[in-house]
Amino acid sequence: MDFDYDLFVIGGGSGGVRAARIAAAEGGAKVALAEEYRMGGTCVIRGCVPKKLMVYASEYPGLMREARAYGWQVEPGTFDWLRFRGRLDRELDRLEAAYRGTLATAGVEVFDLRAKLVDAHRVQLTDGRRFTARHILIATGGRPFLPDVPGVELAVTSNEMFRLEALPARALVVGGGFIASEFACILNGLGVKVTQYYRGAQILLGFDDEARGHVADAMRAGGVDIRCGTDVTALEQIATGIRVTSQAGVAEEFDLVLYATGRVPNSAGLGLERLGVEIGKRGEIVVDGWSQTAVPSIFAVGDVTDRINLTPVAIREGHAFADTVFRGVPRQAEHDLVASAVFTQPELGTVGLSEEVARAQEKIEVYTARFRPMRSLFAGSEDRVLMKLVVSQASRKVLGCHVVGPGAAELIQLAAVALRMGATKEDFDRTVAVHPTIAEELVTLRAPVRSD
Ligand code: NDP
Secondary structure, eight states, X not given: OOOXXXXXXXXXXXXXXXXXXXXXXXXXXXXXXXXXXXXXHHHHHHSHHXXXXXXXXXXXXXXXXXXXXXXXXXXOOOOOHHHHHXXXXXXXXXXXXXXXXXXXXXXXXXXXXXXXXXXXXXXXXXXSOEEEEEEEEEOOOEEEOOOOOTTGXXXXXXXXXXXXXXXXXXXXXXXXXXXXXXXXXXXXXXXXXXEEEESSSSSSTTSOHHHHHHHHHHHHHHTOEEEETOOEEEEEEETTEEEEEETTSOEEEESEEEEOOOEEEOOTTSSOXXXXXXXXXXXXXXXXXXXXXXXXXXXXXXXXXXXXXXXXXXXXXXXXXXXXXXXXXXXXXXXXXXXXXXXXXXXXXXXXOOHHHHHHHSOEEEEEEEEOOHHHHHTTOOOOEEEEEEXXXXXXXXXXXXXXXXXXXXXXXXXXXXXXXXXXXXXXXXXXXXSSOSGGGGGOOOSOSEEO
């Protein structure tokens, strides 16, 4: 049978764009891609990129405080949100154009429309056009999840945070994960009075306990009012703001409420179930190691599969799919030892196992260093860095590396290379320090603080 396309991709985010480009430019495939919103997906348009730019914007008051301690005569001044937002918009326009340019150069045909599947080899656009394709790749990402709480429609999600008309004076952030904790710090840095409600005992569940405790303590010291064990039972619009009631019956008032209570896969409305594509409990498309669904011609990558929901992982999955199916280079995306960073203030960088998970598996040694780094110590700050290695007693391999402090995200990238190579504690020790840096503490950790 002749197909209109070798590959039809639904979704123009990190995973979909990478797969389309490699299949077309390097695999010689005839490729089309449909995107209903803006090219670039969550990462570029309403996630990683604008978030990181907001992180940078929010760091300036701290930098100016530090500059004064270093002898500079500077005053913080005021932050012009709309000026920043205008520049942010232009940067996102530039990036979106770059994504489109990349696809055009690769020869991918783009449809700026929503698409759904008609059968295992056919898609239909919202304008009614239908196309056949030998392979279909679903890369439709995810969207914010909002719990069913009375008045929750008064809250915004991360999607709206980049489009605010003005910064609030008082903000409540609900949730304790990546997005909640990052935005709590961003808003705090920009001068907003921030309260964070988290239903559990400590924010950043799933990360190493000591590392997330360190982040939470530092966030509190920096001015974020984190309330653990607190959940919202109702939101209500009143004349002066949004009144939020917690399960303890306490009511507080805010100008903005941000819900960052997780994300769910965008798998509904694509016509998948009746084709025999398996959908999991959280709405994720179930795929095997090749990103192939139960229907052989249909594949899925990225957040819609809810494996590890990070842009670089989606990119690897999309690339591995294209290599396998269109370049004759079969390979699976690897999902172990994926490093990640939470852009809180201070940053948390992590790779490998937390102390808790490692201990449940085998006997370990734990090495930690907590210290005031030279730069902020000189400025009179109490901020401390945490460096931590979790080591296997039997193999001596470093099982986990956790860093909280300035540059943690940059540092953890290279620690991830070492862990992937199977580096032992002794390999770290044999590596001569780069002085004076924060990172050198990772190769000068002497005696274990715990061994069990
Ligand atoms: P997370 O899963 O990290 O956090 C969700 C938070 O919401 C948790 O604290 C969770 O609590 C809480 N929550 C869930 N349901 C409810 C509820 N019904 N009521 C109250 N609280 C609730 O999701 P995020 O939305 O923060 O981020 C989604 C994903 O996006 C991340 O997992 C990550 O993969 C990716 N991401 C990565 C970033 C990075 O790399 N820097 C930045 C931002 C996002 P509990 O812990 O009790 O379940």
